[in-house]
Amino acid sequence: MHNRHSNACAKVTDASCQEHGVWTLSQIKTRRDELIGGQAPFAAILGCSDSRVPVEIVFDQHLGDLFVIRVAGNVVASSQIGSVEFAAELFGTRLVVVLGHSMCGAVLATLEQLERPTESRSPNLRSIVDRIRPSVETLMETELRQNPDALLRHAVRANIRASANHLRVGSQLLEHLIRKDELLVVGAEYSLETGAVEFFEGLPARG
Numbered sequence: 001m002h003n004r005h006s007n008a009c010a011k012v013t014d015a016s017c018q019e020h021g022v023w024t025l026s027q028i029k030t031r032r033d034e035l036i037g038g039q040a041p042f043a044a045i046l047g048c049s050d051s052r053v054p055v056e057i058v059f060d061q062h063l064g065d066l067f068v069i070r071v072a073g074n075v076v077a078s079s080q081i082g083s084v085e086f087a088a089e090l091f092g093t094r095l096v097v098v099l100g101h102s103m104c105g106a107v108l109a110t111l112e113q114l115e116r117p118t119e120s121r122s123p124n125l126r127s128i129v130d131r132i133r134p135s136v137e138t139l140m141e142t143e144l145r146q147n148p149d150a151l152l153r154h155a156v157r158a159n160i161r162a163s164a165n166h167l168r169v170g171s172q173l174l175e176h177l178i179r180k181d182e183l184l185v186v187g188a189e190y191s192l193e194t195g196a197v198e199f200f201e202g203l204p205a206r207g
């Protein structure tokens with residue numbers, strides 16, 4: 001995957017940029033100018049803050065394409081719901097993707113907190129853990145508890161599902177759009193190991 005945001009193309013020819021699927025600086029400027037009048041991002045992405053999951057690079061998108069909300073553990077609080085409302089209402093964005101990822105540190109921290117509760121965690125950090133906790137603590141009561149790798153894999157997906165569900169029912173505005181088939185919320189997981197994104201939750205049935 002190419003990083004089209006890099007300025008490496010300043011040092012090579014336009015032909016070379018095109019050959020490598022990288023935008024030239026003049027293309028970036030043109031797109032930037034086009035967007036001054038407004039934006040219409042086709043998707044809103046709620047992703048994790050993890051530095052290894054930069055959303056535009058993961059999806060190979062550019063200026064103006066994605067409305068991105070990132071927070072550790074891709075958790076949903078009022079500000080995340082408000083951000084999705086903002087994109088849906090003002091920009092007509094019709095697709096919302098909750099993008100979690102394998103080996104998520106926020107989910108792992110929540111599992112560790114459930115395993116060995118400590119009081120030392122800052123209240124701000126605890127607010128993230130507390131939002132992940134309800135979706136993963138039932139997993140601790142299954143045989144997965146004996147298998148930390150499998151437990152984390154299941155917990156990541158449970159947390160993605162919980163965030164997607166929370167967005168679906170967390171606001172009258174979003175609920176209304178979903179009922180009218182004007183908004184779709186789906187869950188997906190990015191693999192740190194392979195770079196692949198698997199959409200596994202909330203996809204409409206094929207027909």
Ligand SMILES: [Zn+2]
Binds near residue numbers: 048106107
């Ligand atoms: Zn993460």
